[in-house]
Amino acid sequence: MSGINYSEKIPNNVNLANDRTLQRALEHWQPHFLDWWKGMGPSDFQGHDVYLRTATSVDADGWASYGTVKMPDYRWGIFLADPVAERKIGFGDSMGQPAWQQVPGEFRSTLRRLIVTQGDTEPASVEQQRLLGHTCPSLYDLRNLFQINVEEGRHLWAMVYLLHAYFGRDGREEAEELLARHSGDADKPRILTTFNEPISDWLSLYCFTYFTDRDGKFQLKSLAESAFDPLSRTCRFMLTEEAHHMFVGETGLARVVKRTLEVMKELGTDDAAKVRAAGAVDLALLQKYLNFWCSSSLDLFGSEISSNSASNFANGLKGRPDESQYADHVLREVQLKLDTPEGAQSVPMLNSLNEVMRESYLKDCETGFKRWNRQIERAGYAFRLALPSTRFRRSIGSWVNQPVTPEGKLVPREEYDRRLHEWIPSEADRAFVRSLMQRVVEPGKMAGWIAPPERGINNLPVEYEYVKLS
């Protein structure tokens, strides 16, 4: 007996107290998780009180309980969204058959891979963000960072629960590996490239939470369609938390835009050098950061043409986000026209689902741009922020390594190389942004490059001491 009261220590709705095998597996894993959290999670601040949201159940009251807690004492829980009675498979060749409560033998390794790949991103992002606390622009932002970090930790728990509960010894080994790989590690990196990019400044954090957490949203949405019901229910609940991460990105970038416009107004000019000299992020620089993180995140959807995504769909493992919005859920008869460097190509829809997903992702990305551009327009400036083309700076797929501008135009290689840092941050740009990253921790005060948020957390004032540093 470990003496751990699981419903207390690990809030859950999976009846953990009655499953001895699962309990033992998690008892073994939990100290490793905590070691990882202390070693690879937020640097410092582990002993400070933070105003955090904790999920204690999946209903409206319980999923967002607010309180002050030290991060290592956070109650990382395991929650599945409520079951849908007699849920049927909603797409693919087995459409209409009952959803699976256990893993079918023939899909065991593929499902495990999907879960591990999703699971790997969760601790990876915590590692990427671990040093940011030192340069927070405000206590409000510091708290939001930690909220995201503990929730990504909970998402890791969610995936580890599935591995432990449904994949036996292989699953337990994978759960250990999830703590052994590290973001940016030369020998044991995280699985996906974007999750090995360092996030060394808060502008990158807002871009990451805007673009990369949104990729997470789309991956979770497509896994929420899965015929494997425990995976579907797990992902459905994770989506409720993911929304806050994108909120941090969208409002963070809106606050940067707002502050920059204020500075431009004060100075009476939009001259980038003068805006920078006044300690703000000029809009062209912001565009470079958006280009960098958007293009990096677009790669996460995979190649335009993919036999893996075709078989995952046909087999019912992974659907399209919001599958029910489509008319055809089998896709055996449809073709999609894809633009490739060699010209337009007609491809079976089933094989181009990554591209379908990428397109709906980009549509979702547009909302923030509309809002930010309205801010700029209202301030009387002609500058507009824009999403880069899906062909720009691709590391996989048919546009891999093609010299394409953010507008999607193929240009000579020499021109592309010469102009690349007009489009993504140069080392000097990054150094400038780093120079702005001075820690501000007086309650209610903001760093000079970012405007205050419109409101605080959970109806508290912006001046609330969200992290108690004294």
Ligand SMILES: [Fe+2]
């Ligand atoms: Fe997550």
Ligand SMILES: [Fe+2]
């Ligand atoms: Fe997230």
